[in-house]
Amino acid sequence: MSSGPTPAPTASGIRSIDQSLPMALLTARESAMRLFRPMLADHDLTEQQWRVLRTLHASSEPLEVGPLAELASLLAPSVSRILANLESRHLIVRTVAAHDQRRAAISLSAQGSSLVELIGPESEATYEEIERRFGHERLQLLLRELSELTMLLANPQTEP
Amino acid sequence: MSSGPTPAPTASGIRSIDQSLPMALLTARESAMRLFRPMLADHDLTEQQWRVLRTLHASSEPLEVGPLAELASLLAPSVSRILANLESRHLIVRTVAAHDQRRAAISLSAQGSSLVELIGPESEATYEEIERRFGHERLQLLLRELSELTMLLANPQTEP
DNA sequence: CTAGATTATTACACATGTTAATTATCACTC
DNA sequence: GAGTGATAATTAACATGTGTAATAATCTAG
Numbered sequence: 577m578s579s580g581p582t583p584a585p586t587a588s589g590i591r592s593i594d595q596s597l598p599m600a601l602l603t604a605r606e607s608a609m610r611l612f613r614p615m616l617a618d619h620d621l622t623e624q625q626w627r628v629l630r631t632l633h634a635s636s637e638p639l640e641v642g643p644l645a646e647l648a649s650l651l652a653p654s655v656s657r658i659l660a661n662l663e664s665r666h667l668i669v670r671t672v673a674a675h676d677q678r679r680a681a682i683s684l685s686a687q688g689s690s691l692v693e694l695i696g697p698e699s700e701a702t703y704e705e706i707e708r709r710f711g712h713e714r715l716q717l718l719l720r721e722l723s724e725l726t727m728l729l730a731n732p733q734t735e736p
Numbered sequence: 737m738s739s740g741p742t743p744a745p746t747a748s749g750i751r752s753i754d755q756s757l758p759m760a761l762l763t764a765r766e767s768a769m770r771l772f773r774p775m776l777a778d779h780d781l782t783e784q785q786w787r788v789l790r791t792l793h794a795s796s797e798p799l800e801v802g803p804l805a806e807l808a809s810l811l812a813p814s815v816s817r818i819l820a821n822l823e824s825r826h827l828i829v830r831t832v833a834a835h836d837q838r839r840a841a842i843s844l845s846a847q848g849s850s851l852v853e854l855i856g857p858e859s860e861a862t863y864e865e866i867e868r869r870f871g872h873e874r875l876q877l878l879l880r881e882l883s884e885l886t887m888l889l890a891n892p893q894t895e896p
Numbered sequence: 897c898t899a900g901a902t903t904a905t906t907a908c909a910c911a912t913g914t915t916a917a918t919t920a921t922c923a924c925t926c
Numbered sequence: 927g928a929g930t931g932a933t934a935a936t937t938a939a940c941a942t943g944t945g946t947a948a949t950a951a952t953c954t955a956g
Contacts, residue, residue, distance in 0.1 A: 590856030591863065593794045593807075597875070598772065599787070600882040601765035606809050607889035608758050622913095622942070627759070634752060641904060649766050654943060656905055661942095678903040678952045696751070703751065709888040715757070718881050722760040725878065728869040729767035782911065782944090801935060814912055816936055821911090838921045838934045899956090906949070911942105918937070925930085 611702045619695060624650060626695075628658050629667065629684065633692040638671065638681035667691060771862045779855060784810060786855075788818050789827065789844065793852040798831065798841035827851060 593599055609623065616626050627648040632639060639647070645655040659682060662668045667688035673679040684692065707715055769783065776786050787808040792799060799807070805815040819842060822828045827848035833839040844852065867875055 590790070590793065590852060591860065593790065594883065595879065596790070597863070597866065597879065598765055598768050598783075599790075600879050600886075601761050601768065603809055604882045604886045604889075605758055605761035605765065607886045608761065611889065612758060624943075630756070630759075649762055651944065652904070653906080653945080657942085660905095676903085676953065680904070700751065703757070706757065706889065710885055714881070718878075718885065719755065719757065719760050721874070721878050721881075722764045725870055726760075726764045726767045729764075729771065729866065784912070811913065812935070813914075813937080817911080820936095836922070836934085838919095840935070897956100900954090902953070903951085904949100905951095907947085909944105909946095911944075913942075914940090916938080919935085920933100921935100922933075923931090926928095 608706065611705065612699060615695065615698050615702070619691065624648070624654065625658055625662060628655065628662065629688060629692050632668065632682060632684045633689065638683040640673075640679050640681060644682060662688070768866065771865065772859060775855065775858050775862070779851065784808070784814065785818055785822060788815065788822065789848060789852050792828065792842060792844045793849065798843040800833075800839050800841060804842060822848070 613623075616623065621629070627650065628644065631644060631648045635647075641652055641655055641659070645652045648655065650658070659668060659670070663670065666685055668682055669685045671681045671683070673681055710718075773783075776783065781789070787810065788804065791804060791808045795807075801812055801815055801819070805812045808815070810818070819828060819830070823830065826845055828842055829845045831841045831843070833841055870878075
């Protein structure tokens with residue numbers, strides 16, 4: 577099945593907004609986050625703080641700041657500040673790596689784990705709402721395509 | 737074609753990161769924006785400033801602040817500040833609506849139009865790179881799915 | 897042991913998110 | 927037509943984030 581005629585670039589030489597990938601990703605994300613934000617606000621978490629907690633929870637082992645920033649799509653300085661905040665709330669713990677004292681190993685505290693596991697099921701309800709509206713299989717496909725796109729664009733193989 | 741087995745929620749009751757829609761949208765957007773950002777930086781534009789310019793350019797007529805904010809996925813106060821900045825750079829012009837003096841009609845200045853039309857073709861090259869990696873038809877499908885998702889989630893029909 | 901590289905934090909300048917307050921104007925009613 | 931409530935936009939205030947650069951601490955290699 578063809579996707580139909582592709583709109584030609586406008587006379588002005590700029591892609592129409594509908595054809596803007598970053599715009600489409602942003603508005604889709606905004607519409608999804610609107611459903612999740614109240615829940616995070618209830619727990620006094622910003623999106624970025626939540627991304628850090630979630631990333632730590634997903635990791636099987638403690639993470640250093642660099643990899644953590646990369647995985648959570650944040651800059652290292654931002655992560656540093658976020659960690660300072662989360663540490664003051666006793667949601668994470670830092671351990672200095674034995675073999676290399678520069679490195680900090682970050683992991684969730686028991687309290688941090690509890691928080692993530694408290695929020696998890698709450699967010700699951702929202703996912704069910706999303707799947708009810710958009711379709712389960714369809715969402716799975718979309719997630720795979722997004723992951724594939726990310727992989728292909730991350731690859732630094734810029735043209736020679 | 738089935739999408740295969742869906743990972744069950746983890747024992748901890750939280751969706752794996754791969755299954756997080758906001759996360760997937762964010763990382764995809766990040767990987768795309770990484771390709772565009774240098775171009776915007778060259779023109780001293782932030783992503784948000786660019787979204788405003790692009791939105792104005794896409795509109796057939798001047799926009800008021802409210803609709804502009806909505807279309808660009810920004811909050812009105814942010815748009816106010818961005819407009820102050822863009823106005824000081826002579827990229828936009830404000831006109832007070834004749835029939836309602838509260839309303840401001842924002843449009844691109846000639847200089848603003850030129851800038852958008854200068855950047856447009858530059859960004860087109862990046863799109864071609866994206867399509868080369870991801871596929872043209874595939875990108876079209878993704879854009880349609882994102883648009884559909886946005887529409888379905890924007891709808892305030894929360895369950896009764 | 898020292899020079900250079902690496903990890904993380906700090907510093908700084910700036911932009912944005914977010915809520916609330918403020919200003920100006922409009923629309924409507926008495 | 928004066929007063930009241932609604933509306934559009936801005937401003938304020940504060941927290942937080944981004945992005946670059948500088949710094950501190952530590953490691954690694956010669």
